[in-house]
Amino acid sequence: MAADDRLSDLPDDLLCRILHFVPVREAASTSLLSRRWGSLWRSSGAVNLVEHVNNDETPETAELFCSRRHGAFLRAADAALASSCGHVTRLAVDVEVPNGCWIGKFLNGDETAGNTDVLDAVVSHPALRRLEELHLRVVASDHSVYGSLMEEEVRWNIGIYSLSLASLTFETLRALDITGCNMLDLPAACAFPRRLETLTLRHGDVELTRLQRVIDASPGLTTLHFESVFFITDNNSDDHYHGEVVDAGQACVHLRCPAATSLVLELDRSGGIGIDSPKLCSFRYKGLPRPLYLKSPAPDMTVVSLHFIHQMEEDTTRVNFWRFTHNFTDVKILKLVVHNLVHLAVAGKASRAELLRAFPNLERLLLEALEMPTVKKSAVAIANLLRCCPVLRDLTLKLIRTRWTASDWSNPYDKSRFQPDFDNSIDHFKRRTSNASLNNENSDRHGDEVSDIPALSRRRSFTCLQSSLRKVNLKFELSTLDCFGVQLVKFFAQNAMVLEEMCIDSGNRKLHDHMNLNVERWVGADSTKISLKRKNFAESSWEFSRVLPGSTTRFTVLPLER
Amino acid sequence: MAAATDDAGDSNEMIRVVSSDGEHFEMPEAAANLSLVLRHMIEDDCADAAGIPLAVVAAKPLAKIVDYCTKHAAKSSGLTIEEAEELKRFDAEFIEVDTDMLYDLLVAADFMGVEGLSKLAVQRTADLIKGKTPEQNRETFGIVNDFTPEEEEEICKENEWAFQITKPPSRLC
Numbered sequence: 001m002a003a004d005d006r007l008s009d010l011p012d013d014l015l016c017r018i019l020h021f022v023p024v025r026e027a028a029s030t031s032l033l034s035r036r037w038g039s040l041w042r043s044s045g046a047v048n049l050v051e052h053v054n055n056d057e058t059p060e061t062a063e064l065f066c067s068r069r070h071g072a073f074l075r076a077a078d079a080a081l082a083s084s085c086g087h088v089t090r091l092a093v094d095v096e097v098p099n100g101c102w103i104g105k106f107l108n109g110d111e112t113a114g115n116t117d118v119l120d121a122v123v124s125h126p127a128l129r130r131l132e133e134l135h136l137r138v139v140a141s142d143h144s145v146y147g148s149l150m151e152e153e154v155r156w157n158i159g160i161y162s163l164s165l166a167s168l169t170f171e172t173l174r175a176l177d178i179t180g181c182n183m184l185d186l187p188a189a190c191a192f193p194r195r196l197e198t199l200t201l202r203h204g205d206v207e208l209t210r211l212q213r214v215i216d217a218s219p220g221l222t223t224l225h226f227e228s229v230f231f232i233t234d235n236n237s238d239d240h241y242h243g244e245v246v247d248a249g250q251a252c253v254h255l256r257c258p259a260a261t262s263l264v265l266e267l268d269r270s271g272g273i274g275i276d277s278p279k280l281c282s283f284r285y286k287g288l289p290r291p292l293y294l295k296s297p298a299p300d301m302t303v304v305s306l307h308f309i310h311q312m313e314e315d316t317t318r319v320n321f322w323r324f325t326h327n328f329t330d331v332k333i334l335k336l337v338v339h340n341l342v343h344l345a346v347a348g349k350a351s352r353a354e355l356l357r358a359f360p361n362l363e364r365l366l367l368e369a370l371e372m373p374t375v376k377k378s379a380v381a382i383a384n385l386l387r388c389c390p391v392l393r394d395l396t397l398k399l400i401r402t403r404w405t406a407s408d409w410s411n412p413y414d415k416s417r418f419q420p421d422f423d424n425s426i427d428h429f430k431r432r433t434s435n436a437s438l439n440n441e442n443s444d445r446h447g448d449e450v451s452d453i454p455a456l457s458r459r460r461s462f463t464c465l466q467s468s469l470r471k472v473n474l475k476f477e478l479s480t481l482d483c484f485g486v487q488l489v490k491f492f493a494q495n496a497m498v499l500e501e502m503c504i505d506s507g508n509r510k511l512h513d514h515m516n517l518n519v520e521r522w523v524g525a526d527s528t529k530i531s532l533k534r535k536n537f538a539e540s541s542w543e544f545s546r547v548l549p550g551s552t553t554r555f556t557v558l559p560l561e562r
Numbered sequence: 563m564a565a566a567t568d569d570a571g572d573s574n575e576m577i578r579v580v581s582s583d584g585e586h587f588e589m590p591e592a593a594a595n596l597s598l599v600l601r602h603m604i605e606d607d608c609a610d611a612a613g614i615p616l617a618v619v620a621a622k623p624l625a626k627i628v629d630y631c632t633k634h635a636a637k638s639s640g641l642t643i644e645e646a647e648e649l650k651r652f653d654a655e656f657i658e659v660d661t662d663m664l665y666d667l668l669v670a671a672d673f674m675g676v677e678g679l680s681k682l683a684v685q686r687t688a689d690l691i692k693g694k695t696p697e698q699n700r701e702t703f704g705i706v707n708d709f710t711p712e713e714e715e716e717i718c719k720e721n722e723w724a725f726q727i728t729k730p731p732s733r734l735c
Binding site: 004005006007008009010014017018019020021022023024025026027028029030031032033034035036037072075076079080083284303305333335364366 | 669725
């Protein structure tokens with residue numbers, strides 16, 4: 001291993017930039033490497049304090065261990081902060097304990113240690129006067145508290161410590177990033193003058209008025225990230241307002257972020273949200289479908305990602321879902337994750353007129369659904385979306401658990417019930433493959449034909465299919481040869497007139513085993529329009545050409561890259 | 563992807579660069595723009611058919627850097643979470659290199675002003691140092707210990723707090 005020591009040949013500033021990200025113990029121990037390294041670490045401008053207590057302690061020793069680490073941590077932190085030359089611009093504290101009950105022992109020590117709060121002591125150290133980045137993360141690995149009952153996608157963690165930054169003056173702070181803190185006490189506005197650029201809070205709660213004061217005082221605050229955060233407001237009660245939020249007064253949570261270009265909101269509980277962020281370019285939301293109100297338009301909004309978690313009430317969910325999207329009709333890129341595709345299905349002209357809005361600029365749409373309703377309702381949902389997106393170029397549909405309906409929840413892992421179907425399908429493939437390769441001419445084209453989807457029959461026309469949709473990615477689980485996913489493949493192959501590429505992932509089998517055979521069959525049934533041009537078995541790609549009045553277009557079917 | 567490829571498609575020009583050992587490489591202008599140095603050269607009309615000479619960057623790291631920039635330029639605008647994650651995966655695989663290549667990338671990315679790559683290489687080096695004793699680090703990086711035992715002991719004493727490793731019973735330096 002003893003290659004030339006080229007690392008030590010690097011210039012000081014590069015080595016310091018490297019040491020900037022090294023935990024302080026290892027950073028300090030580089031002074032032992034060689035004379036070259038000496039006290040270089042003191043100039044890295046960062047103090048990264050890391051304390052991970054492993055799970056292999058027995059409960060009795062672990063508790064003792066945590067309180068013993070308290071003192072050692074304090075001493076190390078103090079020594080590291082005191083010995084850094086110049087000013088520390090980055091402070092990171094990363095504490096992980098296996099059990100939330102022990103965190104107090106570590107953070108406060110016992111009586112003999114004078115109950116010094118580790119975090120208070122560290123953040124108020126005089127060496128931090130010119131601090132630019134503050135990262136605090138204190139977590140317990142066993143601490144995911146509520147919400148997990150419903151399903152795996154919701155796991156709100158709550159904070160396990162409290163912290164006050166109220167008395168501190170961080171005049172140079174640019175980034176504040178705090179994880180796992182309850183009742184975070186933020187400084188008065190004047191102590192955070194104007195430099196804050198990013199603010200990240202995770203797994204904890206904060207009083208909204210204090211937070212708003214900090215935001216108001218920071219004209220350059222462009223990036224806000226709230227993940228599993230509970231905003232404490234004056235009107236926090238369990239009976240939130242569930243109707244449509246039409247003005248700020250009706251929102252439970254109202255955030256005003258005039259400079260923000262990027263906002264992430266992962267919020268628990270329900271209740272309306274009002275947001276006033278005219279400069280937003282990207283917005284990400286995860287939580288219940290709930291009333292949302294964008295107070296001022298955000299003309300630069302291009303990328304929006306909405307992840308709606310499960311809510312029992314199907315009708316409320318549907319209404320809230322569509323109304324939520326009304327705020328983002330100008331976006332170019334939209335990602336939607338819904339629990340059940342049925343939440344998108346709006347039947348009836350009147351309801352559609354009320355709930356559906358066009359997305360006149362939307363070029364890329366990604367839709368992920370965890371559960372599928374009946375084929376008919378799924379089709380209505382897809383039709384609703386296609387109707388809303390007249391200039392869509394790139395569509396990705398991930399319909400993951402096509403086999404599981406709500407009634408399967410009792411035991412979703414019981415695969416055996418599908419085994420007969422599966423074997424049946426395999427038989428079909430085998431038969432089809434041999435037919436196709438040995439006796440293609442005579443194969444039965446009218447055998448198990450894939451049926452059209454009622455709501456998506458070709459009589460209906462969608463603007464995007466006629467003129468803009470170039471790329472379709474489909475991911476689904478192949479349950480039968482006539483499952484919704486396969487029907488969609490057929491639908492897009494036959495109806496997307498300017499399609500260039502279709503990528504398919506239908507589980508773990510190779511594409512040419514089934515999908516293209518199907519496409520070829522549909523071609524056969526409809527040969528005036530499309531014909532197979534070339535197949536490449538090595539890449540599993542098939543190329544088709546489509547003859548239209550006056551022009552010929554081509555599209556390729558490929559396996560979807562994972 | 564539409565927005566990103568369109569942008570790259572509009573300025574369809576390929577930029578040529580030449581490594582210190584005389585090998586030629588090509589990348590889209592959007593990719594070259596990720597390097598501060600190349601961007602300035604392009605703005606000053608120094609990019610011609612002969613290629614921009616990069617006197618301190620050898621062919622091996624330059625090939626990697628062209629790769630990196632091309633990938634990142636294609637995905638720079640309007641990142642969805644998927645794309646951001648894909649790019650992260652790309653980065654993670656990209657930087658799985660031996661220490662020799664890592665030094666080359668550290669120096670070259672710094673010289674060419676490719677900020678993202680520079681950060682990536684710095685972070686990777688920091689990760690390699692993390693969690694190791696000085697002895698292990700010397701071995702990883704081929705660093706020769708030029709201290710006398712007395713000097714070593716003094717340094718240990720001076721930074722005693724740093725050499726108390728987290729496991730009880732206390733295992734001092």
